Amino acid sequence: MTQWQQLLFQNGKIMAVFMVALPAFWLVILIVAPQLMMIDFSLWYEDNVTLERLERDISQKDHHLFDLDDKIANLMDQGLSAADPQLVSLEQEYQLLDQEIKQLMLKTDDPPEVYSPKNYVYLAHNQLHRTIFLKTIWSSLMVTLIAMVICYPVAYYLAQVAPKRQATILFLGLIIPYWINEILRTFAWLMLLSYNGFINLFFTRAGLLEEPIEFLDGNTGVLIGMTYAYILFMVFPTYNLLQTLDRNQIDAASDLGAGWIRIHLRIAIPHAKPGLAVGAITTFMLAAGTYAVPAILGGPHSLWFTQIIYSWFFDGGNWNQGAAYAFVLLFLCIIFVMLMMKIFRVRFNDITRRV
Amino acid sequence: MNYSRLYAPLMKIYLLVFFCYLFLPLLLMAIAAFNTPTIPSVIPWQGFTLQWFTLLFQDRLIWESVLNSLIIGIGVVLLAVPIGLSAALLLTRLQSRSQPFLYAILVSPILTPGVILGISTLIFWSQAGIGGGLFLTVIGQTTFIASFSMLIFMAQLQRLDPELEEAALDLGASHLQTYMKVIFPYLKPTFITAACISFLQSFENYNTTLFVIGADTTLTVKIASMIRLGLTPEVNALSVIFLGVTVMAAVIYTLLQKQEDTDAV
Amino acid sequence: MPGQNVELIHISHAFKEVTAVEDLTLTVDRKCFFSFLGPSGCGKTTLLRIIAGFIRPTRGKVLIGGKDMAGMPPNLRPTAMIFQNLALFPLMSVWENVAFAFEVRGMTKKNRRMRAEELLDRVALPDVADKSPQELSGGQRQRVAIARALAVEPEVLLLDEPLSALDLKLRQKMITELRDIQRQTEVTFIYITHDQGEALAMSDQIAVMTEGKVQQIGTPEEIYNKPRTAFVATFVGENNRIQGRITRIDHDRGEISTSLGNLTGKLGSTDINIGEDVLLFVRPERCTLNSQKEIDNSITGQIVQLDFAGPTRICNLNVKGELFKVVYPEGQHHFKTGDQADLSFHSRDALILPQGKAVHD
Ligand SMILES: Nc1ncnc2c1ncn2[C@@H]1O[C@H](COP(=O)(O)OP(=O)(O)OP(=O)(O)O)[C@@H](O)[C@H]1O
Ligand SMILES: [Mg+2]
Numbered sequence: 001m002t003q004w005q006q007l008l009f010q011n012g013k014i015m016a017v018f019m020v021a022l023p024a025f026w027l028v029i030l031i032v033a034p035q036l037m038m039i040d041f042s043l044w045y046e047d048n049v050t051l052e053r054l055e056r057d058i059s060q061k062d063h064h065l066f067d068l069d070d071k072i073a074n075l076m077d078q079g080l081s082a083a084d085p086q087l088v089s090l091e092q093e094y095q096l097l098d099q100e101i102k103q104l105m106l107k108t109d110d111p112p113e114v115y116s117p118k119n120y121v122y123l124a125h126n127q128l129h130r131t132i133f134l135k136t137i138w139s140s141l142m143v144t145l146i147a148m149v150i151c152y153p154v155a156y157y158l159a160q161v162a163p164k165r166q167a168t169i170l171f172l173g174l175i176i177p178y179w180i181n182e183i184l185r186t187f188a189w190l191m192l193l194s195y196n197g198f199i200n201l202f203f204t205r206a207g208l209l210e211e212p213i214e215f216l217d218g219n220t221g222v223l224i225g226m227t228y229a230y231i232l233f234m235v236f237p238t239y240n241l242l243q244t245l246d247r248n249q250i251d252a253a254s255d256l257g258a259g260w261i262r263i264h265l266r267i268a269i270p271h272a273k274p275g276l277a278v279g280a281i282t283t284f285m286l287a288a289g290t291y292a293v294p295a296i297l298g299g300p301h302s303l304w305f306t307q308i309i310y311s312w313f314f315d316g317g318n319w320n321q322g323a324a325y326a327f328v329l330l331f332l333c334i335i336f337v338m339l340m341m342k343i344f345r346v347r348f349n350d351i352t353r354r355v
Numbered sequence: 356m357n358y359s360r361l362y363a364p365l366m367k368i369y370l371l372v373f374f375c376y377l378f379l380p381l382l383l384m385a386i387a388a389f390n391t392p393t394i395p396s397v398i399p400w401q402g403f404t405l406q407w408f409t410l411l412f413q414d415r416l417i418w419e420s421v422l423n424s425l426i427i428g429i430g431v432v433l434l435a436v437p438i439g440l441s442a443a444l445l446l447t448r449l450q451s452r453s454q455p456f457l458y459a460i461l462v463s464p465i466l467t468p469g470v471i472l473g474i475s476t477l478i479f480w481s482q483a484g485i486g487g488g489l490f491l492t493v494i495g496q497t498t499f500i501a502s503f504s505m506l507i508f509m510a511q512l513q514r515l516d517p518e519l520e521e522a523a524l525d526l527g528a529s530h531l532q533t534y535m536k537v538i539f540p541y542l543k544p545t546f547i548t549a550a551c552i553s554f555l556q557s558f559e560n561y562n563t564t565l566f567v568i569g570a571d572t573t574l575t576v577k578i579a580s581m582i583r584l585g586l587t588p589e590v591n592a593l594s595v596i597f598l599g600v601t602v603m604a605a606v607i608y609t610l611l612q613k614q615e616d617t618d619a620v
Numbered sequence: 621m622p623g624q625n626v627e628l629i630h631i632s633h634a635f636k637e638v639t640a641v642e643d644l645t646l647t648v649d650r651k652c653f654f655s656f657l658g659p660s661g662c663g664k665t666t667l668l669r670i671i672a673g674f675i676r677p678t679r680g681k682v683l684i685g686g687k688d689m690a691g692m693p694p695n696l697r698p699t700a701m702i703f704q705n706l707a708l709f710p711l712m713s714v715w716e717n718v719a720f721a722f723e724v725r726g727m728t729k730k731n732r733r734m735r736a737e738e739l740l741d742r743v744a745l746p747d748v749a750d751k752s753p754q755e756l757s758g759g760q761r762q763r764v765a766i767a768r769a770l771a772v773e774p775e776v777l778l779l780d781e782p783l784s785a786l787d788l789k790l791r792q793k794m795i796t797e798l799r800d801i802q803r804q805t806e807v808t809f810i811y812i813t814h815d816q817g818e819a820l821a822m823s824d825q826i827a828v829m830t831e832g833k834v835q836q837i838g839t840p841e842e843i844y845n846k847p848r849t850a851f852v853a854t855f856v857g858e859n860n861r862i863q864g865r866i867t868r869i870d871h872d873r874g875e876i877s878t879s880l881g882n883l884t885g886k887l888g889s890t891d892i893n894i895g896e897d898v899l900l901f902v903r904p905e906r907c908t909l910n911s912q913k914e915i916d917n918s919i920t921g922q923i924v925q926l927d928f929a930g931p932t933r934i935c936n937l938n939v940k941g942e943l944f945k946v947v948y949p950e951g952q953h954h955f956k957t958g959d960q961a962d963l964s965f966h967s968r969d970a971l972i973l974p975q976g977k978a979v980h981d
Contacts, residue, residue: 003449003450003451006450007445007448007449009676009693010448011444011448011530012529012530012531013530014530014531015444015530015531015534018441018444019441019444019445019448020445021441022437022438022441022442023438023441023442023445023461025438026438026442026461026497026498026501027457027460027461030476030494030497030498030501031460031461031463031464031498032460033479034472034475034476034478034479034480034498035475037475037478037479037482038471038474038475038478038479041478150373153366153369154369154370154373157366157370161366168609168613170370170374171609172605172606172609173374173377173378174377175605175608175609176378176598176601176602176605177377177378177381179555179601179604179605180381180594180597180598180601181559181561181575181578181597182559182561183561183575183578183579183582184381184384184578184593184594184597185380185381187384187578187582187590187594188380188381188383188384188594189380190582191380191383191384191387191395191396191397192380192383196394196396197396198383198396198397198398201396201398201399202398205398228376228380260362281466285466285467285468286468288468289468289469289470289471289562290562291470291561291562291565292561292562292579295579295583296579296582296583306468306470306562309470309474310470310565310566313474313477313566319478322474323474323478326470326471326474326475329468329470329471330467330468330471333466333467333468337466348455348459349455349458351466352458352459352462352465352466352506516705516707518703518704518705518707519707519709519710521672521674521694521701521703521707522701522703522707522708522709522768523709523720523724524674524693524694524695525672525674525694525695525699525700525701525769525772526695526700526720526721526724526768526769526771526772527695527696527721527724527725527772528695528720528724529695529724532724536720536723536724537709540711541710541711
């Protein structure tokens with residue numbers, strides 16, 4: 001009995017169809033086909049050189065056609081009959097040319113596609129874009145690391161130290177900001193960090209600052225905002241794992257004379273590994289893929305990779321180039337997931353179970 | 356022990372700073388909704404007003420975007436919940452070596468940046484002549500929200516005693532009856548959870564939506580564009596509402612959670 | 621109308637590499653209380669699930685009431701199963717559980733309720749109809765499960781170690797009750813257990829299984845008194861075992877030479893030949909110590925342990941390095957550990973069987 005017959009036998013026809021058809025739709029139409037199409041898109045470009053040559057050809061022939069038309073009209077005006085051989089041959093020439101133009105027009109409607117890695121090569125050669133890409137990686141890594149360092153003590157305290165009542169209240173304090181829209185969370189920091197924002201006004205009025213600081217000119221604002229926006233994605237997975245750590249293990253370790261640093265290094269952190277891995281993957285993915293935060297908190301000098309992608313689609317109108325950039329970003333995230341699985345020695349299942 | 360004497364107060368201070376860090380920005384954002392100047396600010400305080408709320412409620416464009424968000428949210432729930440359920444059933448029941456592979460592909464949208472999902476959806480459907488809009492947004496969001504829904508159902512299905520199902524069959528129920536009378540009732544709370552989470556995910560999604568929404572707008576997209584072009588304290592007024600709803604929801608959630616804990620004991 | 625109810629014909633089943641049931645053929649009579657007895661992992665549950673229709677056997681046929689069940693799904697078979705963990709529906713009340721079979725047949729709610737209460741009465745469980753299964757005690761839940769299974773009016777009731785989760789007292793009570801319910805309802809019971817006490821107490825027929833194969837089928841008395849293989853002899857009840865080589869055969873008696881000298885016993889199998897290595901089994905309660913009477917087998921050993929077991933005393937005897945167990949009524953002897961004692965048994969109480977896999981190997 002094959003697995004599929006088994007499925008039918010165990011679930012009946014209707015349910016078996018339900019269980020196969022819907023996931024198949026999802027898998028093929030929503031997940032795999034669009035990704036493949038995106039990769040396909042990234043691998044070709046419209047051959048504009050040929051296109052321009054075609055268009056030049058057409059306009060030349062158009063001129064010619066126009067001239068012919070003139071000629072024919074002139075001859076007609078001179079009173080030549082329609083059956084005059086000169087007029088007939090001109091007429092024939094006209095028809096031929098007209099056909100040719102129509103065919104060329106058809107060709108331009110369906111511009112030639114050239115498969116090549118040109119779109120990727122473009123990114124590699126574009127100094128500015130390359131820098132921005134590297135900056136995106138670097139900043140996302142920083143955000144991930146900072147979030148991990150900040151969150152671990154909080155998660156540990158909540159999971160192991162806090163008395164039950166206090167833990168409930170603190171937990172509430174974590175979900176409220178977590179559930180607030182990412183855009184609003186970022187906006188809150190815009191109010192704090194802008195040139196006339198709270199921080200600048202507060203400190204200049206208090207006399208602690210001579211001049212307001214331009215937080216939003218460079219990358220500082222974006223980094224602060226991203227850390228704030230995604231920090232809670234680190235807290236919850238870490239907390240979930242630390243919660244499953246048996247209190248007795250900690251007691252046993254301290255009973256054996258381990259100091260608290262050693263308890264964390266040898267017991268708590270190893271136990272929390274899958275949670276830390278999930279937190280790192282989610283935070284990195286969100287940071288590298290965010291459009292909102294740099295759009296709100298970034299200045300004109302702090303473009304983000306996602307913003308370049310966006311402009312390829314909606315400003316530049318070059319979807320193929322955009323698709324290539326998008327795939328590079330996706331590839332980066334895949335590499336990061338694999339890296340985390342290696343570093344934290346967790347399997348794919350451990351990760352997805354805790355997202 | 357001097358360990359706890361040193362550690363405990365330090366930890367208290369740390370937590371205090373951490374929660375201030377979490378809440379102060381949100382608090383300032385909310386307070387600015389009640390200040391008079393047309394640029395959202397807290398300093399200088401120029402007088403209490405509710406005009407931003409009035410303006411907000413009169414803003415037709417905002418209400419349109421809310422309606423769009425609702426329509427998309429419902430569409431996503433209607434797609435993502437059945438898809439998640441069917442995939443969870445398939446993955447828990449399929450005894451095949453390809454199961455882990457299938458599982459990896461079906462959860463991969465969660466680990467994919469939202470912009471990529473938006474882009475690939477946009478490219479794929481434009482080939483069929485379908486451009487950005489509400490429909491495409493539903494499709495794009497469902498791609499990854501269905502993964503969440505699937506994981507929620509899987510967690511519950513793994514706890515389902517397979518013998519219950521066999522008992523029903525053994526007592527003469529057809530497969531369909533077994534699902535209707537035993538398995539789905541067991542999953543009822545899970546349906547609600549999955550629907551709520553799907554809706555919320557859809558409602559606040561930005562990165563995917565941005566690429567597939569076309570000329571339409573959702574509330575989240577609208578807020579973002581208000582912030583970037585034409586910022587007024589209306590946004591703050593809106594954030595006050597968001598905060599209020601979130602706080603209420605979080606409190607209810609926490610209370611329910613506590614109830615469950617005490618029930619379980 | 622006695623006759624054959626369930627027939628298993630050359631049933632085999634393998635899960636990937638593991639062969640759980642191997643070429644098994646047997647018949648179960650109508651109205652019979654039939655038990656499968658075997659150690660954990662011997663394929664009992666698999667066999668039961670094949671009969672119920674949850675597993676399609678890799679080979680072989682199941683006939684119920686003469687009809688081939690191939691391709692027949694569990695919901696259409698005239699069987700009902702009591703699961704190892706009972707599998708009561710947690711979201712339904714007790715009566716809804718019992719009435720589930722009526723519900724799927726589309727019976728009206730009023731009738732369902734009535735029939736459910738009748739069934740609950742039958743298993744001596746009035747007044748719990750509206751409770752939820754979680755509110756019941758272990759024994760009550762057991763009875764709900766039985767009532768629920770009886771609702772389909774099955775020809776065959778399949779029970780998968782239903783008593784294993786109960787404590788000793790309750791288990792003994794349920795043993796009698798199950799037996800009573802079976803007599804009353806006249807439904808064929810196929811009962812699975814790894815507990816020989818349960819099997820011996822309840823069954824009309826027992827099939828002893830190991831490693832997917834049936835070792836012996838018979839009444840409890842036959843199984844206990846005339847085991848046909850070394851496995852059955854050691855798995856069912858306690859047995860002393862001595863290894864030896866057969867030296868003489870005289871009708872149904874044989875003599876074997878062992879490290880303890882020559883011993884005689886009944887031949888438990890026809891295909892035992894002179895010169896073969898065999899095993900001799902004798903039950904602890906069939907052995908006597910320091911008997912005055914002339915008994916054909918007698919050996920001397922040293923008492924190494926004496927255990928008090930209420931009405932009886934269990935004595936462990938070391939005979940030239942071999943351990944023997946003897947059970948005698950409390951007060952019959954007054955030994956101390958270290959005493960020498962003569963152990964004797966009649967050759968009619970000893971059984972000679974070919975060497976095979978025994979439980980303790
Ligand atoms: N679904 C399965 N997949 C693979 N192997 C299985 C499966 N079910 C049972 N087995 C194997 O088949 C053999 C028989 O299992 P079965 O459950 O029938 O034993 P059992 O006699 O009921 O044991 P127990 O008394 O422990 O319930 C065992 O070795 C078991 O590991
Ligand atoms: Mg079993």
